[in-house]
Amino acid sequence: MYEEWLDKYEYLIELGKNLESYPEDAKTDDKLIKGCQSRVWLDYELKDGKIWFRADSDAIITKGIISLLISVYSGRTAEEIASSDFSFIGEIGLRENLSPTRANGLVSMIETIKRVAKENL
């Protein structure tokens, strides 16, 4: 059981290590996601009517998780993101990280992505 979990973490670590680099000068407090034990920065730009996210974290598993979110939601329209129910999180086994008390702040990341979409509807 725990080997299975360690495999998942191995995968997230890989994702985190391979995430596109995030500019140091964009690591500003306004881009910090509140509620995470590690520091997580999320930034975005609008291009061709779509939202393109970029992110970074000083913790690698958290970086892997945000990388996963970005790979799903980057390059989508605000409408697409706003209408997503984020159910894939549960399907891929990250559900237990959804508890608000979990230190990795997955909920805060999702809330931030939703907020960005709403602001750009």
Added chain:
Amino acid sequence: MTIKDIRDKFKYTSRTVAGRPVVYLDNAATSQRPAEVLDKYLNISTLSNANIHRAVHTLAVDATDEYEAARDAVKEFIGADDRREIIFTSGTTASINLVAFSFGEAFVHEGDEIIVSEAEHHSNIVPWQMMCQRKGASLKVLPVDDSGHLRIDVLETLITPKTRLLAVTHVSNVLGLVNPIPEIAQICHSHGVKILVDGAQGIVHQRVDVKKLDCDFYAFSGHKIYAVPGTGVLYGKKELLDAMPPYMGGGEMIETVKFSGTTYAPLPEKFEAGTQNISGAPTFIPAINFAKEAEAVEAETSKIRDYVLDALTNDPRIRLFGVPRETSEKIPLFSFCVEGAHHEDLALILDKMGIAVRSGQMCAEPVMDRFGVTGMLRASFAPYNTMEEAEYFIKSLDRAIRMLV
């Protein structure tokens, strides 16, 4: 009494995390509770539940007896002279806030100074900041050196005729080093400065004798020393407690109440306003008994401490904070960072190996700043932890580091 006997008293030892027997190494945050403590809590809550001190019926007398017997047990345990010097509170935080308020009202004036150490938990910093703001006093900081030892050599340069009190931890919840309180108290007292000791961690791993420590106040929580949460103690020298005004007003803490003026009850009730933790405070009795019993395995706990200390200090990937000059000054509490691996990642992976450790700032942001880190990983041991668990922790930590770095 063996570790096996001890473990049998703790139901948590039968549970699993991630399919493995849980290895609980977050004892510095809160200890587990033995069966005797939980039995006491349940018995009082079911068979002797009544409000204490006032009523004449039998249940109330029983409840009062239990509560007051706990005060005597605590008094004996910490070597206080007088049972009126033992104030029950909801925990260390409440104890320190009580002193910050009431000592502040009685003894601190505009322009006065309070000293805290750099290694304090937020609960031994913020109450003093609040008090200084209220009284127009200022807060000075006693630094720690690179190994985590208090810079006692500079203490006298911080003390002025305006210094009223030094608040210092017995053992830092991050560094795990036993501070030389008698020496610090002697310096303070030679300048007329009072000393409050945060004993949240200090009470757990050694016998505390407040008279030998020569402190004016000693604060600790029940939940870190096997009693139930929401229990705590403030020890204070009687002449000081007598001179301090009450912290909270309410029932129990009064002598007479008139609209023309109220007079207060004598110690300890003066500081115990309102209904107290009548089910919780009596659990200090079995908790203290357990702490004494657990001394039987002290040699083994020391072996575990030495093993972990050795493993962590000899691993070049690991930076340990709170490096002892001699092992006896270290409690089995280890905070560290790993080069290239975030503390949160390590804690998440260890959790999936069944190991509970703490990660983050541990309510001590100034200590994190002192050592230039955003957080640490902390493993803290208790008498129910075994050498096998310590070895499994070190092995698992190595595996977690290799996954990340």
